[in-house]
Amino acid sequence: MTGMTDRPVTLNDVAEAAGVSLSTASKALSGTDRISPKTRQLVKNTAVQLGFRPNALARSFARGRSQTIGVLTQRASNVWSRVVLAGTALELGAADQAMLLYDARLNGADMAESVLDLRARRIDGVVVIGVGTSERAPSISGLFDVPVVHAFMRTENENDVTVTSDDVAIGRVAVTHLIKSGRRRIAHITGSAHDEAANTRAMGASEAMAEVGLEWATPVRFDRWSESWGERGTTAVLAEVPDVDAIFCGSDAIARGAERALRAAGRRIPDDVALIGVDNWEQLMHEQFSRHLTTVEVGLEQIGRRAARHLIHRDLEPGTHFVAPEVKLGVTT
């Protein structure tokens, strides 16, 4: 490293080397006062070159704050939770907050350990990240004397601050998109009838249909969140309602299967039958390339970001807050 000596580099050394006053150097590094971007950059580059190490740890200790947020995940390697977690990590990092992640330690003995460890670290807040909206988790807000926010889950305590996906709105925006594009004979193929997300999306969709005087072309088909079910379900729908002109699939996996069944039956997408899924899952595969199927983006990264932002600004009221879903148009070829 350039400029490393036995004696620690002081702010004075930085000021001297940069050719500015001590007070200017201090302002440049603290970012708390008005100073030209050029001078600020000069001082910072000089500080890096000399190996200057300001001590935020001491400040942090003096204030009794750790600038660290505890993040408790039900299962961080869950495909969807991982996106929420990334949103949380990004938002915390942007606010100079570190995160201490404890995964799968929300039960019994592990939970007590997590609570003690987080208290010991003097964390400034807690984000709890779940695996979806289907079950109500026990509330743990009372175990901490710092703010706790829940993301991508609901708890048994309606006063807990929670940010999650809006399954009613997901169902509504999906069929509203189909209706606006002129479709009238719409079917719905989705996950298990015992799954809350499947039910709530179906309910939101049914409401939006009813509001314009429409009914499903065939009763909603519940089964599982799989591609093969999408294929079988669609084949059954085509047999029952040959002139179906749109299918709302409860997930993109189901939509993929539906696409295959429609192609096999010689139907063009979207000319003959429009398809819409949920999850914006293709974005995970294609990224910069064109999207294949139309879908509803649930807003997982936004959920993680919004929850984290609450710990910085403390701006959410007690209760459940929803992130709005968004239709993403596909280019089916």
Next chain:
Amino acid sequence: MTGMTDRPVTLNDVAEAAGVSLSTASKALSGTDRISPKTRQLVKNTAVQLGFRPNALARSFARGRSQTIGVLTQRASNVWSRVVLAGTALELGAADQAMLLYDARLNGADMAESVLDLRARRIDGVVVIGVGTSERAPSISGLFDVPVVHAFMRTENENDVTVTSDDVAIGRVAVTHLIKSGRRRIAHITGSAHDEAANTRAMGASEAMAEVGLEWATPVRFDRWSESWGERGTTAVLAEVPDVDAIFCGSDAIARGAERALRAAGRRIPDDVALIGVDNWEQLMHEQFSRHLTTVEVGLEQIGRRAARHLIHRDLEPGTHFVAPEVKLGVTT
């Protein structure tokens, strides 16, 4: 919170309420001595109930260590980087290390700021997470006096500690799988010829073919990492080599397109033509459900975990370390 009083709860209060000696309570909470799991749990639960707050921040300050790792990402919301990041976060959390994530601050002015901020926080190490292996990033190890490890990237300094994916091995395991299942007329459809991953995978695959005296049934087709290219490329392969019996696709997106072209041509998968992709991308969609296509798992989460583990155990030599890829069998229906 139960047991909150004006006076802070002491370890003595916890010991008394749990009916154990002060020394037993201390051992139970520090985890440094042998003590029965039952007693340990009793003390911990009591500590949580009473609202006991041990002070690790003071210890941390006294030792001049922050128990915090800096994580610098090129682009954390990149689909693949996000998985690496989750692996890093999980591994650090399991070792009680917090992570401070700075995203997209690896250039110029932002970089100087990141370095100063991380030094100020007295971080114990740095993980730099890239977006793949194709470009050599400038080395930043010299800017820190704590260990730096790079994940899912390479740097211009061959002595930097780096953990990344093994594209040669990915190509090798893919075609070895096809050869072992009796295929001989194998084609390869992949991303751009200007992409290092595409080239390196093709090279590894070609080597494995040559070792058993095989040549590609048709020259390797390079173009882009997209589903539509997979479809077009496969149609072209079928026109040129009608009896092709296997296609190695450079990514799962390409494999999806290949699958569509094979179905349209009336070929059964894998009976007539075996398919193998790369990325284990379907796991992102299906998770607990059965996999559709056979693929090569690159090991992204493992990359993030291994890099993080190095900061805890300091057990990697300078240089590049590869995570071994793994074939995941699909159930093509």
